[in-house]
Amino acid sequence: MPELPEVETTRKGIEPHLLGQKVRLVLVRQDQLRWPISAGLGQAVTGQMIDAVERRGKYLFLVTAAGRVMIHLGMSGSLRIQSPSAPLKTHDHVDFVLANEQILRFHDPRRFGSIFWLPGESDHSLLRSLGPEPLTTAFSAAYLFGVSRGKSVAVKNFLMNSHIVVGVGNIYANESLYLAGIRPEKPAGKVSLARYARLVDRVKEVLASAIEAGGTTLRDFVHEDGSPGYFKQSLHVYGRGGEACLGCAGILKEVRLGQRTTVFCSRCQR
DNA sequence: AGTCGCGCCTGGCGGC
DNA sequence: TGCCGCCAGGCGCGAC
Numbered sequence: 001m002p003e004l005p006e007v008e009t010t011r012k013g014i015e016p017h018l019l020g021q022k023v024r025l026v027l028v029r030q031d032q033l034r035w036p037i038s039a040g041l042g043q044a045v046t047g048q049m050i051d052a053v054e055r056r057g058k059y060l061f062l063v064t065a066a067g068r069v070m071i072h073l074g075m076s077g078s079l080r081i082q083s084p085s086a087p088l089k090t091h092d093h094v095d096f097v098l099a100n101e102q103i104l105r106f107h108d109p110r111r112f113g114s115i116f117w118l119p120g121e122s123d124h125s126l127l128r129s130l131g132p133e134p135l136t137t138a139f140s141a142a143y144l145f146g147v148s149r150g151k152s153v154a155v156k157n158f159l160m161n162s163h164i165v166v167g168v169g170n171i172y173a174n175e176s177l178y179l180a181g182i183r184p185e186k187p188a189g190k191v192s193l194a195r196y197a198r199l200v201d202r203v204k205e206v207l208a209s210a211i212e213a214g215g216t217t218l219r220d221f222v223h224e225d226g227s228p229g230y231f232k233q234s235l236h237v238y239g240r241g242g243e244a245c246l247g248c249a250g251i252l253k254e255v256r257l258g259q260r261t262t263v264f265c266s267r268c269q270r
Numbered sequence: 271a272g273t274c275g276c277g278c279c280t281g282g283c284g285g286c
Numbered sequence: 287t288g289c290c291g292c293c294a295g296g297c298g299c300g301a302c
Contacts, residue, residue, distance in 0.1 A: 002295055002296090003295050003296090005295095006295065033279095034278070034279090034296085034297085034298090058295095058296080058297095072296085072297095073295090073296090074278095074279095074295095074296060074297085075279090075294070075295065075296055075297095076279085076280075076281090076294085076295085076296095090280095091280080108279095109279080109280050109281065110278085110279045110280050110281085110294090110296095111278080111279055111280080112278070112279070112296060112297080113296090126297095126298085150272095151272075151273090152272080152273075153272075153273065153274090157273090157274095160296090160297095161297095162296090162297075169295050169296070170294090170295065170296085171295055172295090215295090216295070217295095218294080218295065219281090219282085219294070219295085220281095220295095221295070238295095258273095258274080258275085259274090259275070259276085260296095261293080261294085
Protein backbone atom coordinates (compact mmCIF):
# COMPACT_ATOMS: atom_id res chain seq x y z
CA MET A 1 0.00 0.00 0.00
CA PRO A 2 2.65 2.43 0.81
CA GLU A 3 3.85 5.05 -1.62
CA LEU A 4 6.79 7.32 -0.92
CA PRO A 5 5.12 9.36 1.88
CA GLU A 6 4.13 6.22 3.77
CA VAL A 7 7.60 4.70 3.39
CA GLU A 8 9.25 7.96 4.47
CA THR A 9 6.85 8.21 7.42
CA THR A 10 7.84 4.67 8.37
CA ARG A 11 11.53 5.52 8.03
CA LYS A 12 11.25 8.58 10.24
CA GLY A 13 9.18 6.66 12.76
CA ILE A 14 11.49 3.68 13.21
CA GLU A 15 14.81 5.51 12.91
CA PRO A 16 15.07 6.91 16.47
CA HIS A 17 14.28 3.46 17.89
CA LEU A 18 16.98 1.75 15.85
CA LEU A 19 19.98 4.09 15.68
CA GLY A 20 22.89 2.76 17.74
CA GLN A 21 21.01 -0.42 18.62
CA LYS A 22 22.49 -3.84 18.03
CA VAL A 23 20.38 -6.60 16.53
CA ARG A 24 20.29 -9.42 19.06
CA LEU A 25 18.21 -11.90 17.10
CA VAL A 26 16.27 -12.23 13.86
CA LEU A 27 13.15 -14.40 13.80
CA VAL A 28 11.81 -15.34 10.37
CA ARG A 29 8.40 -17.05 10.61
CA GLN A 30 7.57 -16.81 6.91
CA ASP A 31 10.31 -16.39 4.33
CA GLN A 32 8.14 -16.62 1.21
CA LEU A 33 7.41 -13.02 0.37
CA ARG A 34 7.37 -11.50 -3.14
CA TRP A 35 10.81 -13.08 -3.30
CA PRO A 36 12.26 -15.40 -0.68
CA ILE A 37 13.97 -13.57 2.16
CA SER A 38 17.76 -13.82 1.75
CA ALA A 39 18.73 -17.12 3.38
CA GLY A 40 21.69 -15.66 5.27
CA LEU A 41 19.82 -12.64 6.66
CA GLY A 42 19.69 -13.71 10.31
CA GLN A 43 23.27 -14.81 10.55
CA ALA A 44 24.52 -11.74 8.70
CA VAL A 45 22.69 -9.10 10.70
CA THR A 46 22.80 -10.64 14.18
CA GLY A 47 25.23 -8.71 16.35
CA GLN A 48 25.39 -5.80 13.94
CA MET A 49 24.69 -2.23 15.04
CA ILE A 50 22.24 -0.15 13.03
CA ASP A 51 24.09 3.00 11.96
CA ALA A 52 21.40 4.57 9.76
CA VAL A 53 17.91 4.04 8.36
CA GLU A 54 17.74 5.17 4.76
CA ARG A 55 15.23 5.23 1.91
CA ARG A 56 15.53 4.99 -1.86
CA GLY A 57 12.17 5.19 -3.63
CA LYS A 58 9.94 2.78 -1.74
CA TYR A 59 12.86 0.72 -0.42
CA LEU A 60 14.07 1.07 3.17
CA PHE A 61 17.59 0.21 4.32
CA LEU A 62 18.87 -0.70 7.75
CA VAL A 63 22.53 0.22 7.39
CA THR A 64 25.20 -1.69 9.34
CA ALA A 65 28.98 -1.99 9.06
CA ALA A 66 28.59 -5.44 7.45
CA GLY A 67 25.96 -4.52 4.88
CA ARG A 68 22.35 -3.43 4.52
CA VAL A 69 18.95 -4.94 5.15
CA MET A 70 16.76 -3.88 2.20
CA ILE A 71 13.01 -3.85 2.85
CA HIS A 72 10.06 -3.20 0.54
CA LEU A 73 6.56 -3.00 2.04
CA GLY A 74 4.71 -4.05 -1.13
CA MET A 75 0.97 -3.37 -0.97
CA SER A 76 0.19 -4.32 2.59
CA GLY A 77 3.45 -4.31 4.53
CA SER A 78 4.20 -2.32 7.67
CA LEU A 79 7.01 -2.02 10.20
CA ARG A 80 6.29 -1.40 13.85
CA ILE A 81 8.32 -1.02 17.01
CA GLN A 82 6.87 -3.34 19.63
CA SER A 83 7.70 -4.53 23.11
CA PRO A 84 8.26 -8.26 23.79
CA SER A 85 4.84 -8.45 25.46
CA ALA A 86 2.98 -7.35 22.30
CA PRO A 87 0.81 -10.23 21.10
CA LEU A 88 1.86 -11.83 17.84
CA LYS A 89 -0.61 -11.29 15.02
CA THR A 90 -1.29 -13.31 11.90
CA HIS A 91 1.12 -12.24 9.14
CA ASP A 92 3.80 -10.97 11.55
CA HIS A 93 6.49 -12.55 9.37
CA VAL A 94 9.79 -11.21 10.70
CA ASP A 95 11.08 -9.85 14.03
CA PHE A 96 14.36 -7.97 14.42
CA VAL A 97 14.92 -8.21 18.18
CA LEU A 98 17.14 -5.41 19.44
CA ALA A 99 19.60 -5.44 22.32
CA ASN A 100 17.16 -3.34 24.38
CA GLU A 101 14.51 -6.07 23.80
CA GLN A 102 12.34 -3.84 21.62
CA ILE A 103 11.28 -5.52 18.39
CA LEU A 104 11.18 -4.16 14.84
CA ARG A 105 8.31 -6.25 13.46
CA PHE A 106 7.50 -6.75 9.78
CA HIS A 107 3.82 -7.45 9.13
CA ASP A 108 2.48 -8.14 5.62
CA PRO A 109 -0.84 -9.92 4.93
CA ARG A 110 -0.49 -10.07 1.16
CA ARG A 111 3.23 -10.86 1.17
CA PHE A 112 4.01 -8.59 -1.77
CA GLY A 113 6.83 -7.10 0.28
CA SER A 114 10.43 -8.26 0.26
CA ILE A 115 13.50 -8.38 2.49
CA PHE A 116 17.05 -8.83 1.21
CA TRP A 117 20.47 -8.79 2.81
CA LEU A 118 22.98 -6.81 0.78
CA PRO A 119 26.48 -7.65 2.04
CA GLY A 120 29.13 -4.94 2.31
CA GLU A 121 28.76 -2.20 -0.23
CA SER A 122 26.88 -4.38 -2.69
CA ASP A 123 23.84 -3.23 -4.57
CA HIS A 124 20.73 -5.06 -5.74
CA SER A 125 19.63 -5.41 -9.34
CA LEU A 126 16.20 -4.01 -8.39
CA LEU A 127 17.88 -0.71 -7.49
CA ARG A 128 19.96 -0.27 -10.59
CA SER A 129 17.46 1.19 -13.01
CA LEU A 130 15.43 3.32 -10.61
CA GLY A 131 14.56 6.85 -11.69
CA PRO A 132 15.33 10.00 -9.69
CA GLU A 133 13.87 10.85 -6.29
CA PRO A 134 10.83 13.09 -6.80
CA LEU A 135 11.80 15.50 -4.03
CA THR A 136 15.17 16.36 -5.55
CA THR A 137 16.09 18.79 -8.32
CA ALA A 138 16.90 15.83 -10.58
CA PHE A 139 13.14 15.40 -10.96
CA SER A 140 12.42 18.39 -13.18
CA ALA A 141 10.20 19.43 -16.06
CA ALA A 142 13.13 19.22 -18.47
CA TYR A 143 13.88 15.67 -17.33
CA LEU A 144 10.27 14.45 -17.66
CA PHE A 145 9.83 16.19 -20.99
CA GLY A 146 13.04 14.67 -22.32
CA VAL A 147 12.36 11.07 -21.31
CA SER A 148 8.74 11.17 -22.44
CA ARG A 149 9.28 12.18 -26.10
CA GLY A 150 7.97 9.52 -28.43
CA LYS A 151 6.16 7.61 -25.66
CA SER A 152 2.51 6.75 -26.24
CA VAL A 153 1.91 5.39 -22.76
CA ALA A 154 -0.66 7.27 -20.65
CA VAL A 155 0.99 10.00 -18.61
CA LYS A 156 -0.41 8.48 -15.41
CA ASN A 157 1.25 5.12 -16.07
CA PHE A 158 4.41 6.97 -17.06
CA LEU A 159 4.40 8.83 -13.74
CA MET A 160 3.89 5.59 -11.82
CA ASN A 161 6.82 3.87 -13.56
CA SER A 162 9.68 3.61 -11.04
CA HIS A 163 12.21 3.67 -13.86
CA ILE A 164 11.01 7.18 -14.70
CA VAL A 165 10.58 8.49 -11.14
CA VAL A 166 10.40 6.57 -7.87
CA GLY A 167 7.76 6.70 -5.18
CA VAL A 168 4.65 7.88 -7.03
CA GLY A 169 1.90 5.27 -6.75
CA ASN A 170 -1.78 5.24 -7.55
CA ILE A 171 -3.02 7.72 -4.93
CA TYR A 172 -0.48 10.45 -5.54
CA ALA A 173 -0.47 10.02 -9.33
CA ASN A 174 -4.24 10.65 -9.35
CA GLU A 175 -3.88 13.63 -7.01
CA SER A 176 -0.94 15.26 -8.81
CA LEU A 177 -2.53 14.98 -12.26
CA TYR A 178 -5.75 16.50 -10.94
CA LEU A 179 -3.93 19.42 -9.34
CA ALA A 180 -1.85 19.95 -12.50
CA GLY A 181 -4.97 19.88 -14.70
CA ILE A 182 -3.67 17.03 -16.87
CA ARG A 183 -5.88 14.21 -18.12
CA PRO A 184 -4.47 10.85 -16.94
CA GLU A 185 -4.92 9.08 -20.31
CA LYS A 186 -2.99 11.72 -22.23
CA PRO A 187 0.02 10.15 -24.00
CA ALA A 188 3.17 11.06 -22.06
CA GLY A 189 4.91 12.10 -25.26
CA LYS A 190 2.22 14.67 -26.04
CA VAL A 191 2.45 16.61 -22.77
CA SER A 192 4.17 19.99 -23.18
CA LEU A 193 7.18 21.22 -21.23
CA ALA A 194 5.03 23.87 -19.53
CA ARG A 195 2.52 21.29 -18.37
CA TYR A 196 5.28 18.99 -17.12
CA ALA A 197 6.53 21.97 -15.10
CA ARG A 198 3.11 22.18 -13.41
CA LEU A 199 3.04 18.43 -12.88
CA VAL A 200 6.49 18.33 -11.30
CA ASP A 201 5.54 21.15 -8.92
CA ARG A 202 2.30 19.42 -7.92
CA VAL A 203 4.00 16.03 -7.40
CA LYS A 204 6.52 17.63 -5.06
CA GLU A 205 3.83 19.54 -3.16
CA VAL A 206 1.53 16.55 -2.78
CA LEU A 207 4.28 14.22 -1.61
CA ALA A 208 5.71 16.78 0.82
CA SER A 209 2.26 17.54 2.27
CA ALA A 210 1.50 13.85 2.64
CA ILE A 211 4.77 13.27 4.49
CA GLU A 212 3.93 16.17 6.76
CA ALA A 213 0.52 14.61 7.49
CA GLY A 214 2.15 11.27 8.30
CA GLY A 215 1.00 9.53 5.12
CA THR A 216 -2.38 8.29 3.93
CA THR A 217 -4.21 5.57 5.85
CA LEU A 218 -6.93 3.97 3.71
CA ARG A 219 -7.06 0.55 5.29
CA ASP A 220 -4.07 -0.78 7.10
CA PHE A 221 -1.15 1.63 6.81
CA VAL A 222 0.10 2.36 10.31
CA HIS A 223 3.01 4.26 11.81
CA GLU A 224 5.72 2.53 13.84
CA ASP A 225 3.51 2.96 16.93
CA GLY A 226 0.33 1.73 15.24
CA SER A 227 -1.23 5.16 14.64
CA PRO A 228 -2.68 6.18 11.26
CA GLY A 229 -1.67 8.90 8.78
CA TYR A 230 -3.95 11.88 8.21
CA PHE A 231 -3.54 12.76 4.53
CA LYS A 232 -6.72 10.92 3.51
CA GLN A 233 -8.81 13.96 4.42
CA SER A 234 -6.76 16.05 1.96
CA LEU A 235 -7.40 13.84 -1.08
CA HIS A 236 -9.13 15.63 -3.97
CA VAL A 237 -9.96 12.75 -6.33
CA TYR A 238 -8.67 9.41 -5.07
CA GLY A 239 -11.61 7.36 -3.78
CA ARG A 240 -14.09 10.05 -4.92
CA GLY A 241 -15.25 8.69 -8.29
CA GLY A 242 -18.88 9.74 -8.95
CA GLU A 243 -18.67 12.56 -6.44
CA ALA A 244 -18.43 16.28 -7.17
CA CYS A 245 -15.20 17.84 -8.37
CA LEU A 246 -13.96 20.28 -5.76
CA GLY A 247 -13.00 22.71 -8.53
CA CYS A 248 -16.00 22.84 -10.86
CA ALA A 249 -18.64 20.70 -9.10
CA GLY A 250 -18.84 18.39 -12.15
CA ILE A 251 -18.96 14.63 -11.52
CA LEU A 252 -15.56 12.96 -11.17
CA LYS A 253 -15.03 10.11 -13.62
CA GLU A 254 -13.63 6.73 -12.63
CA VAL A 255 -11.90 4.52 -15.21
CA ARG A 256 -9.34 1.69 -15.30
CA LEU A 257 -5.93 2.61 -16.61
CA GLY A 258 -3.17 0.04 -16.51
CA GLN A 259 -5.34 -2.13 -14.22
CA ARG A 260 -5.48 0.67 -11.65
CA THR A 261 -8.49 2.75 -10.65
CA THR A 262 -8.14 6.24 -12.06
CA VAL A 263 -10.26 9.23 -11.03
CA PHE A 264 -10.29 12.57 -12.78
CA CYS A 265 -12.40 15.56 -13.76
CA SER A 266 -12.99 15.72 -17.51
CA ARG A 267 -13.58 19.47 -17.29
CA CYS A 268 -10.60 20.48 -15.12
CA GLN A 269 -8.13 18.00 -16.64
CA ARG A 270 -7.22 18.23 -20.33
C1' DA B 271 12.41 -0.86 -27.31
C1' DG B 272 7.74 0.14 -25.71
C1' DT B 273 3.52 -1.30 -24.22
C1' DC B 274 0.24 -4.27 -22.12
C1' DG B 275 -1.67 -7.57 -18.92
C1' DC B 276 -0.79 -11.28 -15.72
C1' DG B 277 0.07 -12.91 -11.36
C1' DC B 278 2.05 -13.02 -6.86
C1' DC B 279 -1.28 -13.15 -1.89
C1' DT B 280 -4.96 -12.21 1.84
C1' DG B 281 -8.95 -9.83 3.44
C1' DG B 282 -12.97 -6.98 3.22
C1' DC B 283 -17.04 -5.60 1.02
C1' DG B 284 -21.27 -5.72 -1.79
C1' DG B 285 -24.55 -8.51 -4.22
C1' DC B 286 -27.32 -12.43 -4.62
C1' DT C 287 -25.59 -16.74 6.91
C1' DG C 288 -22.67 -18.03 2.99
C1' DC C 289 -20.58 -18.10 -1.19
C1' DC C 290 -18.60 -15.48 -5.19
C1' DG C 291 -16.48 -12.02 -7.56
C1' DC C 292 -14.16 -7.90 -7.29
C1' DC C 293 -11.24 -4.60 -5.31
C1' DA C 294 -7.01 -2.97 -2.74
C1' DG C 295 -0.93 2.36 -1.35
C1' DG C 296 3.26 -2.47 -5.99
C1' DC C 297 5.79 -4.11 -9.56
C1' DG C 298 8.63 -7.50 -12.26
C1' DC C 299 8.16 -10.35 -16.05
C1' DG C 300 6.83 -12.55 -20.35
C1' DA C 301 4.38 -11.94 -24.62
C1' DC C 302 3.61 -9.28 -28.40
